[in-house]
Amino acid sequence: MAETITISINEFRALLRKAFEGLYVHEQDYNQLARLVIWLECRKLSGIKMFLEAEDGPGSRWDLNLNELDSGEYFIEANGMSLLCFNDLACDLAIGRAKNSGMSIVHISGAMHPEVIAASVARCVRNGLSACAWWPDEDVEVANLASQEAGQAEPMMCRVDLPKSYGGHIENVTLVCAEKLSDLESKYRHWFSYKDEDYIASDMLSSTFTQSLDNGLTLSMESYKRLCHCADRVLVEATEASRRGAGA
Template sequence: MNVSHNELEGICRKAFQGIGFSEGDAADAADMVAWMEVHGLGGIAALKKGVHFLLKEGESQPPSIIYQDADVTVLDAHGNSILGNASLALELGYVRARARGLSVTKIRHCHNRILVIGYLSRLARRGMNVTAFWRNAHDPLTELVVGFRAGHPIPDLCFYSLEAVPDDIEKNDGITLVMANHVDLMPGLRSSQPLTNLIQHSEPDLVARKAQLLTAGMEVDDDLWKTLKSLADRLLVEATEDSRSGAGAGTNDND
């Protein structure tokens, strides 16, 4: 079915609340999904892939700190979706970059990582240079690099595969984020390994895609939409139960 940006964001926000996200986390997660989709970067596909994992996770929980010094923070997301773990981790990196000029934040053991791009856009609008990168354990091994310039809410994005598998065999389920106050961090593709299947999206490309999708609307899989509606309906059930328990006259004139 075809939906508008506002419809997509609204149903996602209610669905995330139905899963157990706090109101703030639900709003952030919905914004990430809708932002990705309206820029043609597959927010709906990523949500469809991860929604069943979200149902198993239940209420979102904050990531825990593994290591921290003045400039570097390493966090453990406990194998959960980035949708419930992004805000605190990214805000921590943002505050440190504001104070120190540069910060590095590593989020380990998370999935749905592609959706973090929507939240990074917020940081760029607030005047922060941001680069994020991660690898996917596919065959072939692939890497995604995303770069935002301060004041520019649309990134340049590079996606490519590596022909040679590196010696590091650690599971690829993390994100590295570099933020800088006054230094342009736009990534350059310089590697000792040959890069293949290069896909690049520039800022003008994504701006044009957004204009097109805002006009034409976005296609959502019918089954996914039904799932989101079902999750959103949990809020109505809870509200009805609360209303019934509080119905009737109060015990004093101030009720």
């Protein structure tokens, strides 16, 4: 059995903040990035795995283009970046537009880790909106769906058959949020027919989070060491001069 370490959410947060700070210095909101990884990891949605995949390659290299379509929808070309690194920026666009105009749609093309968008769905709902998002599955006729209504604690996640009438690009990630649930229902959600065998109910996500809070998170020692290595990038070499700048 692989060696593991149990750490609290707060310790994990501090480690991730430093890891992101080491990666991006102050060019990004590393507190928010850390929160996102925690949100995913506490729900057993592979936040650490995605971070380590992203930080080690093109997934973290900043290369985003934003266009606003005539329809008012946003279109982000991610050029291979991990959605983990810019999910909250996409979500900011969605929330901002939905709060100002009632509804918003954000399309994301060419993103690594598209499933991260589930966290955006939850964040939209924490902001008083209803939201759903879908992204491609390996099976081309099927999409993954995360959906949450205002008032629900966590999103539900499932696989869905795409409707024949679906006119969007199947390979894109799409996030839709609306002030009124009825707008979301009438425009999008009725399109999907659910495939129940892969269903993750919102209360399951909620209970995994509570378990993480109670017992801490168990990480493989290898992942932990890699995270520590990333976090160590923020440390400055100790010198005699630096010791003069230290307190007790």
